Structure formats: structure tokens, C-alpha cells
Amino acid sequence: MRREAGTWSLFSLTWPIFIETLLYMVMGNADTLMLSQYSDHAVAAVGVANQIIALTIVLFNFVALATAVLVAQYLGARREQEAIDVSLVSLAANLLFGLLLSAVLAVFSRPILRLMGLPAELFDEGSGYLSIVGGFLFIQALMMTVGAILKSYGFTRDTMYVTIGMNVLNIIGNYFLIFGSFGLPPLGAEGAAISTAASRLIGFAVLVALLRKRTGISLSLRSFRALPLHHLRSLLKIGVPSAGEHLSYNTAQMVITYLITWLGAEALTIRVYTQNIMMFVFLFGIAVSQGTQILVGHFVGAGRYEEAYRRCLKSLYSAIAISVLLATVAYWFAEPLLSLFTDDRSMIELGRKLLLLTIILEPGRSFNLVIISSLRAAGDVQFPVYMGILSMWGVGVTVAYVFGIALGLGLVGIWLSFIADEWLRGLLMLWRWRSRIWMKKTVAPQAKMA
Structure with missing residues (x-):
């Protein structure tokens, strides 16, 4: 089911990653650009909140990074079962860790922004954005892990297509929620946060389906009953x-x-x-x-x-x-x-x-x-x-x-x-x-x- 590394060129792997990364940046820039039409204060507040979110992503990104390395090495050595085992262990670990960090950001968004020294006039918008996007970051943790697995198998186009869909959904959601179109209340930064979280949730569901189709890795409860936890040491x-x-x-x-x-x-x-x-x-x-x-x-x-x-x-x-x-x-x-x-x-x-x-x-x-x-x-x-x-x-x-x-x-x-x-x-x-x-x-x- 996997592709042979000897048949790949850097370009064949890189151009879908280029488009995918571009679209992730567009998602962030879409929030900034659309919020700039709403309020400069909203832009600054979201900018500080995103610094905290970026730091939090790093804390669970280490599992996805390690997964990409180990899966690639095992596939290069033609040890496919070990690649599958590492993938399942990493998904379980990032789910637990992501849930913990999401809870911290959702509950303590206001004290965290106080520590960052956010100006008083930006506080309410920054807090609302951080609590919503931060509270659903466990979805991002799982998406990053599934994406790392698919890329290590050579399926870089799949994650690109999912990112395209997420961006379309996010822009549509921003239009409705930031400015209050079609009778909805204008929510500003909070609306951008809801749109971001919802588009990521839908994108994750699609990635899970692609993971099973491309690699045979299923995320059913049965798959996680007897995890080979010795791989956790290599991941760490x-x-x-x-x-x-x-x-x-x-x-x-x-x-x-x-x-x-x-x-x-x-x-x-x-x-x-x-x-x-x-x-x-x-x-x-x-x-x-x-x-x-x-x-x-x-x-x-x-x-x-x-x-x-x-x-x-x-x-x-x-x-x-x-x-x-x-x-x-x-x-x-x-x-x-x-x-x-x-x-x-x-x-x-x-x-x-x-x-x-x-x-x-x-x-x-x-x-x-x-x-x-x-x-x-x-x-x-x-x-x-x-x-x-x-x-x-x-x-x-x-x-x-x-x-x-x-x-x-x-x-x-x-x-x-x-x-x-x-x-x-x-x-x-x-x-x-x-x-x-x-x-x-x-x-x-x-x-x-x-």
C-alpha cells in the first residue's frame, strides 16, 4: 500500500507540501485580513493569542515530529508493521496530551493573557479567541500526527487536498461570523475562532478516512487495545x-x-x-x-x-x-x-x-x-x-x-x-x-x- 522512496523526487513530495503549508498560512492570514476590516485591535489581540497557541502546539508537536522520523526510517528498512505500531502509539499519546493542554487554555485564557502583558483595550477579544481556538487544539494535535504519518508514506497530496477544503470552510465561516452576515450577530475575533475550530474538526474527520484508505491504519477502539508501548521510548x-x-x-x-x-x-x-x-x-x-x-x-x-x-x-x-x-x-x-x-x-x-x-x-x-x-x-x-x-x-x-x-x-x-x-x-x-x-x-x- 505504500509507495517506494526510490521512485520519489523532491519535487513530487514538496509541491503538495508547499500548497498545503501555503493554505495553512492563508487560513491564519484570512483571519488577520478579514479581522483587519473589522478592527485593528482585533488583529493585535489575535496576534498575541496566536503566540500562545503556537507555543502550545509545540508541546504536542514533538510526538508528530518523532512519528514522521520513525515511520520514515521503518518504511525505509521495509519494516511496515513497526511503522503501523509507532503510528498508533503516537496517535494515542497526542490525544491524551492534546486534551490536557486544550483544557488548560480553555480554562486559564484570561490569566495567561495577563502574564503576556496584553494591553487592556485588547483583552476581551484576545481572551475569547484563545479560549475557543485553544480549547479545540487537541484536534490540531491529532491532525498533525495523522498528517505526519501520511506524508511519511509519501501521500503528501492527500493532506494538501484536506487543507484546501479547510481553508474554503474557514473563509466562509469568517464571512458569516466575523461581520454578522445574513442576520447573524457580528462576533469579530470570537467569530474567527469558531470558524477556525469548526473547519479543523471537519478536516480531521476526512484525514482519518484517508489514513485508513492509504495505509490500512484504523482508529477503531480495537486498534488501541494492545498498544506496543515500547515504541513510546523511541518517540520520546x-x-x-x-x-x-x-x-x-x-x-x-x-x-x-x-x-x-x-x-x-x-x-x-x-x-x-x-x-x-x-x-x-x-x-x-x-x-x-x-x-x-x-x-x-x-x-x-x-x-x-x-x-x-x-x-x-x-x-x-x-x-x-x-x-x-x-x-x-x-x-x-x-x-x-x-x-x-x-x-x-x-x-x-x-x-x-x-x-x-x-x-x-x-x-x-x-x-x-x-x-x-x-x-x-x-x-x-x-x-x-x-x-x-x-x-x-x-x-x-x-x-x-x-x-x-x-x-x-x-x-x-x-x-x-x-x-x-x-x-x-x-x-x-x-x-x-x-x-x-x-x-x-x-x-x-x-x-x-x-
């Missing part, structure tokens, strides 16, 4: 360090967001607008990194280390070239792009400066996206965590405070901190990959003997 061995790296990044971003709140609501808003445009710039790097991770995982599982080594570097060169091109295009069209969100001239001019700096930032980000994904696929997960923590906090947060706050450079200083962090980590990751130490880090013991 990969997942916990991977989560540590992502957790460190998102926590550092939350601290930087807190620093930006010192600059005022306008700075917070233009940061949200500019980063929404930047998401489209590093989209290609995200897609290439995920496609490369699938191929490297299969190559490592099959013991084809030299092919894995060359694949990562070829992907890296492509990601750097495209990221520079897209960042340049974004800067060239900065004014019309930013005008989609606001007509405030001072905000548009500041956004142009930030997009100019993005041309320098994005190549450094490409190093991290592609090489860290490849290291993870090979089972080398601890080095990116250690170096990431040192760089994100020792360079990223520190430079953000010194340049952005102490020296008064504002958001320009914040962007300089992003550049310094991404480039330092990226060059360290390149050294690690070229050292070939990762060739000794394969996690799945069966894969080594294949």
Missing part, C-alpha cells in the same frame, strides 16, 4: 529534544513579543502584518525541509547515508536561492502588500524597512529549516537543541532588548536580533551536517540492521 528519544528546540524558539519569540508590547499597540500590529507577509517568503523553505526530511529518513532507514548527505545539501542550495528571490519580491511590492492590511502611512513605511531586512534574514532561516529537519530525520536531535538554546536566548533575545529597547531602534532592532540568531544557528547546523556525525545517530534499531 526523538520528540523531547525536538520539542525542546521548538519550545525554546517559541518561548524566545514570546519574550520578544512581550518586549514589543513596550513599544505600544501600533508596533505590535505592524509586527503581525509584516510577519504575515514574511510567512509567504519562507514558505518554500518549510516545504523543502519537510520533503527533504521524508527522503532523508527513508535513506537513513535503508542505510543509504551518502544519498541522504547529498540530498540535504542540494535542498539547502535551492531553499536559499528561492528565499532570497521571494524576499526581494516582497520588499519590491511592500507598499501594496501592506496596504491590504492598513492605510496608516507610518505603519507602511516601517513595514517596508522590516521587509528590506528580511532579504538578509531569510537565507539564514533556510539553513535552519533544511538542515535541522535533515538532522532530525537521521536521529541527530540533541545538537540543534543545545545550539538553539544558546543562540535564541544568548543572541536573539539579548540583541532584541539591547537594540530594540535600550538603544531605541524599535522593531528594526528586533529584526536585527532575528538576523543574528538565524545566521549563527544556521552556520552551526551546516558544520554539523558536514561533519557526518549524524550517520551514527539512527534511532530505530531495526533500521540499522536492514
Whole structure:
């Protein structure tokens, strides 16, 4: 039922991931764009709430990341039953963990936003959005896990089609619920939250059906009665360090967001607008990194280390070239792009400066996206965590405070901190990959003997 890795090209795996990731970003941008027609305050409130949601997703994303690595390695070693067993264990683990974290966000949304220092005029909208979207994040946890399994089997188009449907439903829901169309009350940020949660629930139901059709994995109660829990150790061995790296990044971003709140609501808003445009710039790097991770995982599982080594570097060169091109295009069209969100001239001019700096930032980000994904696929997960923590906090947060706050450079200083962090980590990751130490880090013991 699975496809052979030897028949795949990076392009065949990557273009559906590209479209899928684009549409996920469109879902977030659709909320921002449609809310910007409702209220700038709603945009800023949702931006802060989404920082918390992103951090929470990291906490259960570690299971999905580990699942993708182990399933790819086992399939590369032609050990399909182990791949199925890992998939079931990961789904059960993420369901339990996702339910716990969803409950925390639903119950404690207001105290959490107080800790984030959200301005008083944004509090009600941010709280309503966080409690609804956060309360249903366990659905996102399961979707990410099922999506990781399907992609490791090579069925990247399936998750793309589901994402298309979710975006259509989300935009329709936003139209009805944000502005109160057809006699419904205008709900603003709360309406965007309801639409997001509902579209994700429907998307998950479709993914479950596709999982059974493509892989034969059923999510019936019978499938979970005798779980091979020994696979949980391997999942944790990969997942916990991977989560540590992502957790460190998102926590550092939350601290930087807190620093930006010192600059005022306008700075917070233009940061949200500019980063929404930047998401489209590093989209290609995200897609290439995920496609490369699938191929490297299969190559490592099959013991084809030299092919894995060359694949990562070829992907890296492509990601750097495209990221520079897209960042340049974004800067060239900065004014019309930013005008989609606001007509405030001072905000548009500041956004142009930030997009100019993005041309320098994005190549450094490409190093991290592609090489860290490849290291993870090979089972080398601890080095990116250690170096990431040192760089994100020792360079990223520190430079953000010194340049952005102490020296008064504002958001320009914040962007300089992003550049310094991404480039330092990226060059360290390149050294690690070229050292070939990762060739000794394969996690799945069966894969080594294949």
C-alpha cells in the first residue's frame, strides 16, 4: 500500500507540501485580513493569542515530529508493521496530551493573557479567541500526527487536498461570523475562532478516512487495545529534544513579543502584518525541509547515508536561492502588500524597512529549516537543541532588548536580533551536517540492521 522512496523526487513530495503549508498560512492570514476590516485591535489581540497557541502546539508537536522520523526510517528498512505500531502509539499519546493542554487554555485564557502583558483595550477579544481556538487544539494535535504519518508514506497530496477544503470552510465561516452576515450577530475575533475550530474538526474527520484508505491504519477502539508501548521510548528519544528546540524558539519569540508590547499597540500590529507577509517568503523553505526530511529518513532507514548527505545539501542550495528571490519580491511590492492590511502611512513605511531586512534574514532561516529537519530525520536531535538554546536566548533575545529597547531602534532592532540568531544557528547546523556525525545517530534499531 505504500509507495517506494526510490521512485520519489523532491519535487513530487514538496509541491503538495508547499500548497498545503501555503493554505495553512492563508487560513491564519484570512483571519488577520478579514479581522483587519473589522478592527485593528482585533488583529493585535489575535496576534498575541496566536503566540500562545503556537507555543502550545509545540508541546504536542514533538510526538508528530518523532512519528514522521520513525515511520520514515521503518518504511525505509521495509519494516511496515513497526511503522503501523509507532503510528498508533503516537496517535494515542497526542490525544491524551492534546486534551490536557486544550483544557488548560480553555480554562486559564484570561490569566495567561495577563502574564503576556496584553494591553487592556485588547483583552476581551484576545481572551475569547484563545479560549475557543485553544480549547479545540487537541484536534490540531491529532491532525498533525495523522498528517505526519501520511506524508511519511509519501501521500503528501492527500493532506494538501484536506487543507484546501479547510481553508474554503474557514473563509466562509469568517464571512458569516466575523461581520454578522445574513442576520447573524457580528462576533469579530470570537467569530474567527469558531470558524477556525469548526473547519479543523471537519478536516480531521476526512484525514482519518484517508489514513485508513492509504495505509490500512484504523482508529477503531480495537486498534488501541494492545498498544506496543515500547515504541513510546523511541518517540520520546526523538520528540523531547525536538520539542525542546521548538519550545525554546517559541518561548524566545514570546519574550520578544512581550518586549514589543513596550513599544505600544501600533508596533505590535505592524509586527503581525509584516510577519504575515514574511510567512509567504519562507514558505518554500518549510516545504523543502519537510520533503527533504521524508527522503532523508527513508535513506537513513535503508542505510543509504551518502544519498541522504547529498540530498540535504542540494535542498539547502535551492531553499536559499528561492528565499532570497521571494524576499526581494516582497520588499519590491511592500507598499501594496501592506496596504491590504492598513492605510496608516507610518505603519507602511516601517513595514517596508522590516521587509528590506528580511532579504538578509531569510537565507539564514533556510539553513535552519533544511538542515535541522535533515538532522532530525537521521536521529541527530540533541545538537540543534543545545545550539538553539544558546543562540535564541544568548543572541536573539539579548540583541532584541539591547537594540530594540535600550538603544531605541524599535522593531528594526528586533529584526536585527532575528538576523543574528538565524545566521549563527544556521552556520552551526551546516558544520554539523558536514561533519557526518549524524550517520551514527539512527534511532530505530531495526533500521540499522536492514
